[in-house]
Amino acid sequence: MELAAAQSPLFGGALSAILPPAIQDVSELREIPDNQEVFAHRHTDQSIIIELLEFQAGMSDPDAARYHFEDVATSNDAQGKAEIVSVEPLPLAQLSLTDCSSAWALTGHQLVSKFNEQAQNTVTIYMALFRMPQYSTDLLVTFNDPISIDPASSSAPPVVHSGSSPPWTQEDFNRLLCSFQLHDPGVFG
Template identity: 45%
Template sequence: METFHEQMMFGDSLSVFLPNDAKDVSEIREIPDNQEVFTHSQTDQSVIFEILEYVKEDSHQHAMRTHFEDGCLSNEVGEDSEIITIEAVPADRIQMEHAECVWYLKGCQRVAKFNEDAKNTVEIHMALFRLPQFDSDILVTFNNPLEISPLSSSHAAVPVSAQPWTLQHFQCIVDSLKIINTDIFG
């Protein structure tokens, strides 16, 4: 596995270790203030960090499902999505001491990029950090395209030398996420 580098985010309030080939999307286009987005330099993979309002549900699993469904609405996925698994992440793996708990979701979406008609099949990995003391959730989403439509703007040959990110990369990202300055929560 290639090396990682420490990346400061949200005005140096959070830190995470990202693969060296991660590119900061904010250098290319505007990103909402509550997000940090990084893409793989040679594939269509991305990792999104979002600071969101705490979802008050009767269980953490339902909160995870709510965030996934909100993402489906934002992506205009409709019925083209499925949740494969939702499970707790062992606390001893996580460096973020402020998190009450962390939940993992694996899902799949058939989604069009940039309002195109062509739909791509994207494997979704999410980690939800529950922070009730700050009335916030931190959601980390790894988008891993499995099938890209030939009609999609994303359809391009991936170089043979490209080393796509794996679930292990995502786990390292999730495990390394830390809050440096709690003032980010207001």
């Protein structure tokens, strides 16, 4: 019998979700902005970022998803090296977060260099955008999944030892997305 995964508190308990296994809270390693929760896989270069962002009014929901993808590409210095593969609605009936007016999934690719290195890694970006106009908030969840790491990159994988946790999958990401719950709307300001 499989045990049910537990909800993990986010943003001081204002939100919660089921996080994937082998997760490291990056705030234990470095300072993270108050509007973000950042997690890294303990044995891979994968990461998940949950952000509370300003609601992008005046644009369609798919365009808001594209806007946030381009903003992430700019933050990653991946401009000109980023492509969107798909933008699709997430069925609200499958989500626990009932406070969103719509939810969108975006998949794309970016060429990213870490720490201003010359080496570039190909990263698949899975994003989910939960639109909450009543709170003037776009909740953005980004799963960075490196698919090709340059051997010269500081992210080049070390030798993997037996007992290491397997990489996160899209199923892990989808479980997180479907499990979001809002407990305190005060988190939105």
